[in-house]
Amino acid sequence: MTELCSSIEAKLSGYLDGELTQQESQRVHNHLQQCEQCNQLYRDLKSMQQDVAQLEKKTMSEEQLETLMTDKPAKTFEWAGWLLLIGGIAVIVGYLAYQFFTQDTTALWLKLTISAIYGGVAFLLLTVLRQRLIARKTDRYKGVDL
Amino acid sequence: MTRIRVVNQLIQQHSQGAYAMAVQMLRCKDDAQDVMQDACYALLRQARLPKDSSQFRMLLFKVVRNKVIDRVRAQKVRRSESWNEESVAANEQQNPETYWQQQQAQTSIKKALAALSLEHRDIILLKDWQGFSYAEIANILEIEAGTVMSRLHRARLALRQQMKLSEGES
Incomplete structure (x- = not known):
């Protein structure tokens, strides 16, 4: 391999991809006409390039694509939804509890018992919620930042 | 919106x-x-x-x-062999002979690609499979634009070497 060959060889990929300047490209072109060895390499590279181009591309199903499209705006709305729901419930529960304690004529012991039952249910719900949140935090599929 | x-x-x-x-x-x-x-x-x-x-x-x-x-x-990827096992029945209706030849070429190029380093495989795929330009590849890989040509060329030579090796084996 001559010195010229090795300098041309380094440019073969660029030539193949049309990324050389016109002048360089011309130089490579001329050399390829004369040098069988470089020409062989060029043909090999070219045929490999065609093989790679034809490699099968896996595609997502319509369904998967759909999830990709719909998932992110939905998350923002999900948050807004939860916020409104929790806010609304908190106001109503607060108001009802206030009414129940100040204006209802039921005996105090009964008031306390009923409150205990509701409180119990609420605490159980919170426990479940807490467990869910922890599970979510330690989820190994959680996204990694850019 | x-x-x-x-x-x-x-x-x-x-x-x-x-x-x-x-x-x-x-x-x-x-x-x-x-x-x-x-x-x-x-x-x-x-x-x-x-x-x-x-x-x-x-x-x-x-x-x-x-x-x-x-x-x-x-x-720490368990690199499974699940890559080759996929069936490729999709374009079977073409001329069986050319189809078979294509499959042969695909299998050997896949094998050769799999044997390359990640760095080499990536750059070949970005260029020849996905059709990015050198400037775009430089951006994606976060390397100098000038490095793309030489790295790509080295990658292709390595791929050619692998193809030759596997040809020799069979």
């Missing part, structure tokens, strides 16, 4: 290509799907996204590729 529409359209347009790349790198369709999901989510949180189609494509590939690398590192 229009922003979301534009981005959705761009995602729709380019995600199949990025997905194919992710499957190729991870060799697992489910992981690739997860990566795509992560990537799109991350993209949407960016304040500014290119509206230009090819710019967006470049960014999408960059993000997907980074996510793939994150995942590969996190899992």
